[in-house]
Every structure is written in C-alpha cells, then in structure tokens.
Amino acid sequence: MxxxxxxxxxxxxxxxxxxxxxxxxxxxxxxxxxxxxxxxxxxxxxxxxxxxxxxxxxxxxxxxxxxxxxxxxxxxxxxxxxxxxxxxxxxxxxxxxxxxxxxxxxMNRVLRVDAEDLTITVQAGVTRKHLNEHIRHEGLFFPIDPGADASIGGMAATRASGTNAVRYGTMRENVLSLTVVTASGETIRTGTRARKSSAGYDLTRLFVGSEGTLGVMTEITLKLHPLPEAISAAVCSFPSIDAAVRTTIRIIQTGVPIARCELLDAHAVRAVNAHDRLGLREAPLLLMEFHGSPGSVQEQAETVQAIAAEFGGEDFDWATTPEARTRLWTARHHAYLSALQTRPGCRAVTTDTCVPISRLAECIDETVNEVDASGLSYFIVGHVGDGNFHVGYLIDPLQPQERETAERLNAQLVARALRLEGTCSGEHGIGLHKMGFLIDEAGAGGVALMQGIKRAFDPNNILNPGKVFVL
The missing domain is CATH 3.30.43.10 (Uridine Diphospho-n-acetylenolpyruvylglucosamine Reductase, domain 2)
Structure with missing residues (x-):
C-alpha cells in the first residue's frame, strides 16, 4: 500500500x-x-x-x-x-x-430543455436541486443525488452517483455532451444530444471524472427521466450490519429493480435521530425506495419485505406520502453533518470504497471489526445497492494520533476492497487523498498512461495541478 x-x-x-x-x-x-x-x-x-x-x-x-x-x-x-x-x-x-x-x-442558467427527447442543457454552476425544480412541471427529474446540493459541473468532474445509482446509474451514464474550455483557452464541444454514438474517441467520458485536470466544463447536456407514477419508501431495522447487507445482496441478486437502498449503522441512526428528531430504532437499518406503477411498487416492496424477514428484519415501516419520504431522505442526506455534531469540533476522514455486491458483507464485516478495535468514533452509511459504502472516522484535529489511526484504517480498508476486486473510490474521486491508492488500483503503468493524457491535454500543468497524481 x-x-x-x-x-x-x-x-x-x-x-x-x-x-x-x-x-x-x-x-x-x-x-x-x-x-x-x-x-x-x-x-x-x-x-x-x-x-x-x-x-x-x-x-x-x-x-x-x-x-x-x-x-x-x-x-x-x-x-x-x-x-x-x-x-x-x-x-x-x-x-x-x-x-x-x-x-x-x-453560471447557473438552464439553457435548454427538450422534454420530448428527455434531455436538458445547463451551465456548470446549476445545482442539482435547482435543476430538478426547473423541470418538475414537465413531469421529469434528474436522478443523480450525491446528497449535498452539488453543482452539476462538480458532479460531472467527480463522476458522482449517490442514492439513486443502483437503478439510474452514475454521472458517467447520464452525461450526453459537454462544452469544455481546454488548457489553452480553446472552447470545444464533445458528444451530441443523441443517446449513442460511435464517432471517434469518447471525449465526453474522458472529461467526466477527470476532476478538473483536463479541462473546465462550462455546459453539460444530461439525460432526464420521467417522474415515476408511484413512489414508496420504507425503513427496516436489523439485528446486525451483516444482516442488513445480506438482505441487500439478496434483493439485488433476485432482480428487484429497487431505486434506492441505503445503509445506516447504529451510530448514523443515533446521529440523525438527534439531528432530525426521527425516533428510529437505533440499530442498523436499510432505507429503501421503490419507483414504478402502483402495482409494481407494491410487488417490489412485498418481495423486499419478505427477503428482509428472512434475515431478521423488523419494524418495516412505510412512507408513502411525499412529506414522509422527504423527511426520511432529508435525514439521510444530513447523516454526515449529523455525525459531526455528535463530537463537537471534530473533523471527518471519510472513505469511499466500492466492491462487487457479492463481496460487500465480507468487506463491511472486516471493516467494522477493525474500527471497533481501534476505539475511534465512527459512523457508516452506504449506497449498498451498488456495493458502495462510506466510513466516517470522527477525529479531533488537535490529536495527531487520531488522524494517524484514521488514515491507517482507511489504508487497510482500501487494501481490502482491492483484494476483493473493488475500487478505492466509488464516487468521491481521487483528489489529494487517494493518489497513492490510485497507483495500487491502476498500477504504475496505468497511472503513467493517465499522466501522458494529462500532459497532452495540459502541457503547462495549470488545470487543478497536484490532484489525481503528481506530474
């Protein structure tokens, strides 16, 4: 490592x-x-x-x-x-x-909405909430939801995903074309509004996820999706994290088209209860959402409830009104800030591994054992429907040994994820924190190829230098 x-x-x-x-x-x-x-x-x-x-x-x-x-x-x-x-x-x-x-x-203007083609073009500074509010009256929505009200440009730069990725994919699947300013100041356009293309290199996908190191995205054309006819959310508590994760694995392997499947451990539940006054049982839980017709939503939910019962799931509770669903998902999105408030003055060192769904239980079980043994305060949340989970280590910035412990645990977690054929970052990107881990994952040859692309696009190394790797 x-x-x-x-x-x-x-x-x-x-x-x-x-x-x-x-x-x-x-x-x-x-x-x-x-x-x-x-x-x-x-x-x-x-x-x-x-x-x-x-x-x-x-x-x-x-x-x-x-x-x-x-x-x-x-x-x-x-x-x-x-x-x-x-x-x-x-x-x-x-x-x-x-x-x-x-x-x-x-740069926060919506430039074009093509409802018939299910596409929208926005400037990079438009935020996720602004975008969805703009198109709500069209019966459409943009599903990528990383939690924070991030800008669309930032979401494209980090190849964000979030809570809906298990059904709707990530930014990689939902960006159609870009306007990009290159390192020389030239403006180029990649892709079109067509849903597919075989024309030349896929520059759009190269810029999406490049973390601002290859160009500055100023306009983005996105896929939109019809608002579901029916939406239902549910929470279910479990006797252990392992039981919750194994329920998730069974749901995915059974082929249930669940829209969201989020894990909160007992620490995260305790934090959101205090922050949002929810009164949830303080045990590991899954927060789920189902999209479709009224009949299909009911069928999905009944199937999931039966699977959860096999693994000891209980307190299966429905939230069918928009107000109840919003309250639950708002609390989920507050989990990070809620956890910080449990230890005033702390900072969080967050992890972001993703593994094949069949290896998720093994990865989380070993991770929980390690962090419990360390004595460090932490919480776990995860988009477990696609194998992605986050550990937030809550550290006192005035205690260097706590930072050292968190980084050691993070390194052990990444090594575990790579051993299980996963990745060091499911959605947050490399930035400063994971440059060494990128070498472990992609190999020196792979990183050297990325560095060559960077030099070709940005010979003076002016675009967000020192991120992803050091030239």
Whole structure:
C-alpha cells in the first residue's frame, strides 16, 4: 500500500504575477477578488486537509469569460482550479500550488430543455436541486443525488452517483455532451444530444471524472427521466450490519429493480435521530425506495419485505406520502453533518470504497471489526445497492494520533476492497487523498498512461495541478 499524501513530494507554489492580476482586474472588476476572507472560503472543502488558499478568486458568468481566464493563466503558467459548490470530500478544490480559484457558481442558467427527447442543457454552476425544480412541471427529474446540493459541473468532474445509482446509474451514464474550455483557452464541444454514438474517441467520458485536470466544463447536456407514477419508501431495522447487507445482496441478486437502498449503522441512526428528531430504532437499518406503477411498487416492496424477514428484519415501516419520504431522505442526506455534531469540533476522514455486491458483507464485516478495535468514533452509511459504502472516522484535529489511526484504517480498508476486486473510490474521486491508492488500483503503468493524457491535454500543468497524481 502506497504512502499517504503527506509523504508525497511537496509542490512549489506558482503565484500570480502582477501583470496577470492587473489583466484580471481590468476584465472582471469586483468579480476578481484577492480579499483574504474570499480566498479562504475557496480554499477549504469538506476534506481533512489544511492548505493555503488560492491567490485570487474570479467569478465567471460565461464560457467566454472562463476561456479568457484559462488562456491568461496558461500564458503565465499559473494554476486554475474550477470551483462549484465547495462540497468536495477529497481535497479536489484546494490550491496546493496557489493560483486562481475559478468560481462557476454564477453560471447557473438552464439553457435548454427538450422534454420530448428527455434531455436538458445547463451551465456548470446549476445545482442539482435547482435543476430538478426547473423541470418538475414537465413531469421529469434528474436522478443523480450525491446528497449535498452539488453543482452539476462538480458532479460531472467527480463522476458522482449517490442514492439513486443502483437503478439510474452514475454521472458517467447520464452525461450526453459537454462544452469544455481546454488548457489553452480553446472552447470545444464533445458528444451530441443523441443517446449513442460511435464517432471517434469518447471525449465526453474522458472529461467526466477527470476532476478538473483536463479541462473546465462550462455546459453539460444530461439525460432526464420521467417522474415515476408511484413512489414508496420504507425503513427496516436489523439485528446486525451483516444482516442488513445480506438482505441487500439478496434483493439485488433476485432482480428487484429497487431505486434506492441505503445503509445506516447504529451510530448514523443515533446521529440523525438527534439531528432530525426521527425516533428510529437505533440499530442498523436499510432505507429503501421503490419507483414504478402502483402495482409494481407494491410487488417490489412485498418481495423486499419478505427477503428482509428472512434475515431478521423488523419494524418495516412505510412512507408513502411525499412529506414522509422527504423527511426520511432529508435525514439521510444530513447523516454526515449529523455525525459531526455528535463530537463537537471534530473533523471527518471519510472513505469511499466500492466492491462487487457479492463481496460487500465480507468487506463491511472486516471493516467494522477493525474500527471497533481501534476505539475511534465512527459512523457508516452506504449506497449498498451498488456495493458502495462510506466510513466516517470522527477525529479531533488537535490529536495527531487520531488522524494517524484514521488514515491507517482507511489504508487497510482500501487494501481490502482491492483484494476483493473493488475500487478505492466509488464516487468521491481521487483528489489529494487517494493518489497513492490510485497507483495500487491502476498500477504504475496505468497511472503513467493517465499522466501522458494529462500532459497532452495540459502541457503547462495549470488545470487543478497536484490532484489525481503528481506530474
């Protein structure tokens, strides 16, 4: 297993020259800021890393403005880091070499809705909730739901997935085309609104998941889906995490087209109970959702209830009204923040492994045994329907030994996932935190090939440098 990121070579800062700052100020005025408070806001995410902030923040409102900034930065070999909603967990947006934080949050327009074709084109700063509110009256929705109200550009950059991925796939399957500003400042378009293509290299899929290291995505065309005729949610408690996970495996192997299947361990349930006043039984539980016609939803739910009973599931409770469902899923999305509040002042080191569904129980069982033995505070949540789960280690930032323990446990978990033919990241991406793990997973040859692609796309290494791997 490779060394943690702290032991990787330090990257020399590349500050912005005065001539470039003058050019940015002349073009953007007050939308170019070097104020410390603004820079610090753009120099922090939800990761456990403390890195100096960027040298400047520029608020762009169009593809043309992004192109201007990137071309100028390329001419001066200054780093550019695209910034969306700031909800990254792996240090993606941290300015490890200084440079410009390119804030795309004002690029928040829905550009085109084609309801008949089930597609939508948006600017990169549009958030998930904004998008779905815009199309709700069309009887459509965008299913990718990572929990946080992330920007669509950020979700595409990290190849996000979330709670609905077991049925609707990830950003990889739901992005049709992109407008991208390359490292030279050129604007290109990849893909079309057609549902498939065999024309040339699949550049769209290359940019999706590239974490801002190959280009800055400014416009994204997405697949939409019809709102289900009927939706029903249910919670079911289990005597152990193993029983809940084995229920999930049986559900998937039986072929039930469940839309969501989320695991919360007892620690996570206790946290959301306190935060959202839910009164759930404080035991491992599955939170599930079923989509379809009224008849198919009832059939799915009855099948799942019978499977759960085989593994000791009880307190199977329905939430059929929109208000009840929203309350449950809001609590699930609050799990991360709820857990942080159980230990005031703590920070979370989060994991993000994903394994084949048949190996999920084994992976989680061994993980729970290790973390229980460590004495560290933690919680587990997971999109277990597709084999993805997260452990949040709650650490005191003033106690270095707790961080060391969390990183050791994380490394052991990743090694386990790889041994079980899984991945070090199911949805959060590599960022700063998992560069060593990427080498373990893809091999030195695979990472070298990725580095070659990076050099071809970005010869001056200005696009989010120091992420995914070090050149």
């Amino acid at each position: 490779n060394a943690p990121v702290e032991l990787l070579p330090q990257l020399a800062p590349r500050p912005i020259p005065a001539v470039m700052l003058d050019a940015l100020g002349a073009r953007f005025g007050a939308r170019c800021s070097t104020a410390r408070a603004v820079r610090e806001q753009h120099g922090r995410d939800e990761s456990p890393f403390d890195v100096p902030p960027p040298d400047a923040v520029v608020y762009c409102e169009s593809t043309e403005e992004v192109s201007f900034v990137v071309a100028l930065a390329n001419a001066h070999a200054v780093p550019v880091i695209a910034y969306g909603a700031g909800s990254s967990l792996e240090g993606h947006l941290l300015a490890v070499q200084g440079g410009v934080s390119l804030d795309l949050s004002r």
